Amino acid sequence: MNSGIPFLNIPATPDGAGVSEVTPAEGLRAVLDNLDALVYVSDFETHELLYMNAYGRRIWGSIDGKKCWEVLQNNASPCDFCTNHLLIDSEGSPSAPHIWEFQNRLDKRWYQCRDQAIPWLDGRLVRLEIATDITERKEMELALKEAHEKARAAALQDDLTGLHNRRAFFELGNQLLKQSRRNGSPLAIIMFDLDHFKQINDNHGHEAGDEVLRHIGRVLETNVREADIAARIGGEEFAILLADADAIQASEMAERLLSLMRKTPVRYQDVCIRPTASFGISALRPEEINLENLLARADNAMYESKALGRGRVRTKP
Incomplete structure (x- = not known):
């Protein structure tokens, strides 16, 4: 399985006893692929997807060098809600992570997103997003808000x-x-x-x-x-x-x-x-x-x- 990240594709090396040694890269890949959340990396300038974990691939399919907005939103152009500009300071350096809630327009699920700009292996800037599905919690919150609004309207x-x-x-x-x-x-x-x-x-x-x-x-x-x-x-x-x-x-x-x-x-x-x-x-x-x-x-x-x-x-x- 191709992860799309060079350091996650290092093959296992057999030891003298014939048992495969698990490399740090494989361990990291196993961790990311078993997270119950979307993790993806995209080029900060071109928006090309460089990595998506198994959770994301199960929902959105293979990345195959596509843009993040093509895969995640099925858009024909960059998303109007892209947060990239919030992830860098005035000098273009990575700033603090941006945490927000968002309803995906494609699958209609609610996610809490943690977006951050980080340097990549080759020195370029990339976007790292970890998105956790919060649909059940959000629907409860919205239902409660609606109930409060109805109660206030009734009052x-x-x-x-x-x-x-x-x-x-x-x-x-x-x-x-x-x-x-x-x-x-x-x-x-x-x-x-x-x-x-x-x-x-x-x-x-x-x-x-x-x-x-x-x-x-x-x-x-x-x-x-x-x-x-x-x-x-x-x-x-x-x-x-x-x-x-x-x-x-x-x-x-x-x-x-x-x-x-x-x-x-x-x-x-x-x-x-x-x-x-x-x-x-x-x-x-x-x-x-x-x-x-x-x-x-x-x-x-x-x-x-x-x-x-x-x-x-x-x-x-």
């Missing part, structure tokens, strides 16, 4: 409507407020509370009330921009934070939402429910640095709407 989502919940509204809203302050862009808020919601629950049951809340959630998801933040912040209370919008634009959206509520009744069993809401609008002031003041003014405007007969929009700039 920030209102189960009934699918909108953001109060916690998410303040987390995301404060980020949006900081961005607005940094860019000098306007920011407005819409708050609304469903009118006579208790009567819906009392007259038709809580399931009917839940269906109304789900309907409002769908209305908001369909009509609110992706850049805005829509949330259910209380029982039947909702808020929308509008990026790059002033009080006039927020009022126009509120009127549109109120019109949609009136035009799209909720059908629950044999009942037709036509929900309305009282809206309050406010816009960010130059001196404001937190979301609470903006929300409080919109809340006051919303209660003015209720006091004036409900089903309307009021603004407190």
Whole structure:
């Protein structure tokens, strides 16, 4: 078996007793070929593969003087993620090993790679890589990360409507407020509370009330921009934070939402429910640095709407 490295191809020398003496080169080859990891050496400039251990040859086949990117990635040109430039210093001398994790594009397995530039027997610089398959561990890590992300998403989502919940509204809203302050862009808020919601629950049951809340959630998801933040912040209370919008634009959206509520009744069993809401609008002031003041003014405007007969929009700039 040809290893591809001259010092690993030295034949065994019989001793006087007729027993083959194992040379250091053969011992090293045996060690490398029994490693449960890929070991390969390639020319630093030409990328020609000079050596690959048995583990690598079982997976990627014979090297036959091919380039590393031909064998390992089945590419037609050098890999765009090649780490060679990280393995030498500004003077072109070998630097510290580079350790990284990578999913092979050919076999889709995950590897932890230890790459290092070393001098070869003839003085040229070569790349030595030891790559250990970490697919099982990586898949567990990715699954755990996905589970954490889903758990966090669930913690920030209102189960009934699918909108953001109060916690998410303040987390995301404060980020949006900081961005607005940094860019000098306007920011407005819409708050609304469903009118006579208790009567819906009392007259038709809580399931009917839940269906109304789900309907409002769908209305908001369909009509609110992706850049805005829509949330259910209380029982039947909702808020929308509008990026790059002033009080006039927020009022126009509120009127549109109120019109949609009136035009799209909720059908629950044999009942037709036509929900309305009282809206309050406010816009960010130059001196404001937190979301609470903006929300409080919109809340006051919303209660003015209720006091004036409900089903309307009021603004407190």
